[in-house]
Amino acid sequence: MYFDDNTVIYLDGKFVKANEASTDLYSQTLHYGYGVFEGIRAYATKDGTQVFKSLAHYERLKKSAELIQIPFDYSPHKLVEVTESLLKKNDLTDAYVRPLVFCDPNMTLARPNNVSIMICAWEWGAYLGDKQLRLTVSSFCRPHPRSIKIEAKVCGHYVNSILATNEAKDKGFDEALLLDSDGYLAEGPGANLFFEKDGVLFTPQLGNILPGITRATVLELAEELGIEVQQGLFEPKELFAADSAFYCGTAAEVIGIASVDETKFPKAWKDSLGKKLQDAYSKRVRESSTPATIFSTKL
Structure with a gap:
């Protein structure tokens, strides 16, 4: 539903195939939900693809991380550029974009030492449908x-x-x-x-x-x-x-x-x-x- 053999995601500075990516099962995010994310929409317009308010979303992602004391060393402006590249690589126009900041292996309840970022995208209609x-x-x-x-x-x-x-x-x-x-x-x-x-x-x-x-x-x-x-x-x-x-x-x-x-x-x-x-x-x-x-x- 979300990816196939050709889908590309962005993971820690590189574009990789979704079905070849991996993460650590001891991640603090997996065990405790200690991570932050965003939901962003890309729309087809008559002049091309528009990612709606992408900078505002990435600034909120940074703010969310700061509020719960997760290190965030990524530039929101750079992530906007990455998102555009990701959509191009997957030939997506109308799409939902999901950035996720997740923590390294850590079974304690202390703040993480290192974090990763993943950005993926897929075609997705209105989440709650179109009926009242x-x-x-x-x-x-x-x-x-x-x-x-x-x-x-x-x-x-x-x-x-x-x-x-x-x-x-x-x-x-x-x-x-x-x-x-x-x-x-x-x-x-x-x-x-x-x-x-x-x-x-x-x-x-x-x-x-x-x-x-x-x-x-x-x-x-x-x-x-x-x-x-x-x-x-x-x-x-x-x-x-x-x-x-x-x-x-x-x-x-x-x-x-x-x-x-x-x-x-x-x-x-x-x-x-x-x-x-x-x-x-x-x-x-x-x-x-x-x-x-x-x-x-x-x-």
Whole structure:
């Protein structure tokens, strides 16, 4: 699904065949989830391939590593260039890019001495599909921000996401919605939440959620479109009384939410602010913004 005999990945400064690459089974990341990663999208445009906000993603990767005290000696600008080369070598235009910083063998709980970086890419559609989602409020909450670095995209944090998603799917729903440790709305297992009420958009404030790059893009687009957005602490009852809602994330892009725990939102998706932002987002990621971000994948 993710690679074949011809797939090339980037590993510690070299491009190698995916099926020939190896790692150490004693890696601290494998045993303890002590690593950081990113999810980046590349889109085909009329002028070539655009990797959307790749520098912002690599800067966040660096910040995530610093927050949890993992050494990071890689230049975000250099990694942007590596990503473009990787896509060319695999002849990919519309693709999902996954950089991973992982630690060397270490069975202690101390910081690592050395780390590795891997970047791979594959064709991948919208992670949550293209139909409106049926959500359920999860029995799992997001970790308290004093227990982890909530703003870092850390491998081990996603056990919480997997548990919530599996619980939701086992109950017959498409995806979960998590609250924070105080019972306020937080986010999805891999996406940020927005909801609409009386022509205004609302979204949970930073502090208990991952500061999504797609979330930031939606905020930019809302400002350009003259849509009022309020960020704050919101109770689940405010979502249940909303007119519409949506999730957003690099993998999910912008996807409408049909219901939460069988409570359906009254506004038709086609008439919602979410749909307007979905269209604007789709246009933004596929437009030729600056020549420096556009390149041909043909070698």
